[in-house]
Amino acid sequence: MKSKLWIFTLLVTAAIISGCSESSSDSNGNAMEHSNMTEEEMADMEGMDHSKMTEEEMANMENVHASHTNPLPLNDSTGENELALPPLLEPKNGIVDITAQKGTSEIFEGVQTETYGYNGSYLGPIIRIKEGETVTFRTNNKLSEPTTFHWHGVDIPGEGDGGPHQILEPGATEDVKFTVNQGASTLWFHPHPEGATAEQVYKGLAGLIYIEDENSKKLSLPNEYGVNDFSLVFQDRQFNEEKQFDYQAVLNEDGTIGDTLLVNGTLNPKLTVGKEKVRLRLLNGSNAREYTFKLNNGEEFQQIATDGGLLNEPQSMKEITLTPGERAEIIVDFSKNDGKSEIALVNKEDAILLPFKIDEERTNSVEISNTLNDYAVTEEEINLPVTKKLELYGMGAAVTINGKQFDMNRIDFKQKQSETEIWEIFNKPDAMGGMTHPFHIHGTQFKIVSIDGKEPPVSLQGWKDTVAIEAGQTVKLAVKFNNKGIYMFHCHVLEHEENGMMGQVEVF
Numbered sequence: 001m002k003s004k005l006w007i008f009t010l011l012v013t014a015a016i017i018s019g020c021s022e023s024s025s026d027s028n029g030n031a032m033e034h035s036n037m038t039e040e041e042m043a044d045m046e047g048m049d050h051s052k053m054t055e056e057e058m059a060n061m062e063n064v065h066a067s068h069t070n071p072l073p074l075n076d077s078t079g080e081n082e083l084a085l086p087p088l089l090e091p092k093n094g095i096v097d098i099t100a101q102k103g104t105s106e107i108f109e110g111v112q113t114e115t116y117g118y119n120g121s122y123l124g125p126i127i128r129i130k131e132g133e134t135v136t137f138r139t140n141n142k143l144s145e146p147t148t149f150h151w152h153g154v155d156i157p158g159e160g161d162g163g164p165h166q167i168l169e170p171g172a173t174e175d176v177k178f179t180v181n182q183g184a185s186t187l188w189f190h191p192h193p194e195g196a197t198a199e200q201v202y203k204g205l206a207g208l209i210y211i212e213d214e215n216s217k218k219l220s221l222p223n224e225y226g227v228n229d230f231s232l233v234f235q236d237r238q239f240n241e242e243k244q245f246d247y248q249a250v251l252n253e254d255g256t257i258g259d260t261l262l263v264n265g266t267l268n269p270k271l272t273v274g275k276e277k278v279r280l281r282l283l284n285g286s287n288a289r290e291y292t293f294k295l296n297n298g299e300e301f302q303q304i305a306t307d308g309g310l311l312n313e314p315q316s317m318k319e320i321t322l323t324p325g326e327r328a329e330i331i332v333d334f335s336k337n338d339g340k341s342e343i344a345l346v347n348k349e350d351a352i353l354l355p356f357k358i359d360e361e362r363t364n365s366v367e368i369s370n371t372l373n374d375y376a377v378t379e380e381e382i383n384l385p386v387t388k389k390l391e392l393y394g395m396g397a398a399v400t401i402n403g404k405q406f407d408m409n410r411i412d413f414k415q416k417q418s419e420t421e422i423w424e425i426f427n428k429p430d431a432m433g434g435m436t437h438p439f440h441i442h443g444t445q446f447k448i449v450s451i452d453g454k455e456p457p458v459s460l461q462g463w464k465d466t467v468a469i470e471a472g473q474t475v476k477l478a479v480k481f482n483n484k485g486i487y488m489f490h491c492h493v494l495e496h497e498e499n500g501m502m503g504q505v506e507v508f
């Protein structure tokens with residue numbers, strides 16, 4: 001009985017703390033500000049007489065947790081708007097200027113939505129840099145609140161990583177200079193200030209980084225940006241009646257989701273492609289929603305890259321799942337499409353994410369290279385002992401790593417520069433089963449050595465910086481930092497990160 005009561009208390013607490021259920025909105029559609037409640041009020045709510053609850057109320061509470069395995073469905077894209085393509089930005093005299101700013105965006109026709117963006121009103125450019133090149137990211141904060149610039153997936157000294165320690169006050173400018181030390185990949189950047197990451201990303205702060213190298217130049221892959229090589233940033237949002245973002249109103253402590261999908265900031269997008277092989281670089285830039293991408297006709301596509309680099313060989317598959325923070329590059333062959341049947345990227349529930357329009361005039365004959373990379377997990381790495389153990393646990397506001405919540409003044413681990421260590425991460429199930437946590441480490445690309453003792457699937461046999469760990473799973477990673485400094489590791493469900501599912505490793 002005692003444990004049952006505990007489960008119940010957990011549920012009630014979650015329902016109170018979480019903004020997940022619709023019942024947390026009042027009749028005007030305004031969400032209650034739980035954060036303004038006094039401790040006494042909270043205690044009063046927790047002390048409610050549960051025995052008088054109706055079955056419906058009980059069911060609602062269960063939905064708080066269940067909604068993460070069966071979340072609010074996405075609306076189909078009507079395909080009425082051509083997809084926006086972010087501008088490419090390359091260094092000029094070694095310098096890349098990036099400004100975080102406020103703006104308004106016409107997401108819905110005739111309506112201005114207040115948004116954030118980099119060098120624009122929503123999202124940011126694609127910064128294109130080359131391996132071996134020394135670059136300076138000149139970061140400027142034109143917001144009216146502090147922010148940071150975090151380079152997700154970039155092998156960069158800790159002082160330039162843009163974690164919560166590297167706050168840039170409004171009006172401030174800072175140069176981040178480093179030498180690009182990794183191979184061809186699709187990375188990204190977003191803010192990381194403590195307590196405001198989730199909201200700033202939600203309002204639109206995110207951009208991509210393309211790294212090119214000598215190997216990738218020699219390969220036969222579609223690489224004409226905006227012609228046969230596209231980036232797709234997937235973000236679900238919940239708009240209020242005025243078609244604005246009201247993050248605080250829709251905030252869910254277990255991950256904020258919405259019913260409206262934006263791809264590259266475009267509502268109801270379609271993408272016009274040639275009758276040819278096309279490369280799609282997918283980023284899950286959502287706060288919490290995961291996507292299983294499929295083609296609506298059930299046909300195969302080929303995966304060519306993971307988060308941090310090319311796979312060794314193109315991998316044929318029918319679906320690929322990306323949790324928040326993860327990327328993949330895929331090749332879709334439109335050459336066999338007759339142009340009459342509808343073709344679209346859909347999710348697991350068959351919601352239309354991105355319909356394609358075929359331009360019959362556009363063709364190429366790119367034969368995809370069979371060998372793309374020389375990634376390997378070595379025997380030595382497989383045989384290394386586990387030297388760092390992490391346990392992810394809890395839900396809502398009570399998420400922890402090794403029983404602790406984030407403390408900016410506490411270093412959780414130390415690791416020697418250039419030395420590979422095995423990190424073993426266990427996602428401990430909770431009373432409700434638990435959630436998948438996308439686990440991300442800053443400042444490095446790691447290798448997945450095993451998942452539950454087994455070799456990872458081929459689609460994960462490549463450089464990674466974020467790995468989805470399901471409830472009950474144990475994942476072993478080979479982790480090496482090439483630079484020194486303090487780096488974050490955390491769950492990339494941004495609300496879990498905000499709630500303290502984050503720690504720090506000092507590389508010395």
Ligand SMILES: [Cu+2]
Binds near residue numbers: 437438491496501
């Ligand atoms: Cu999480």
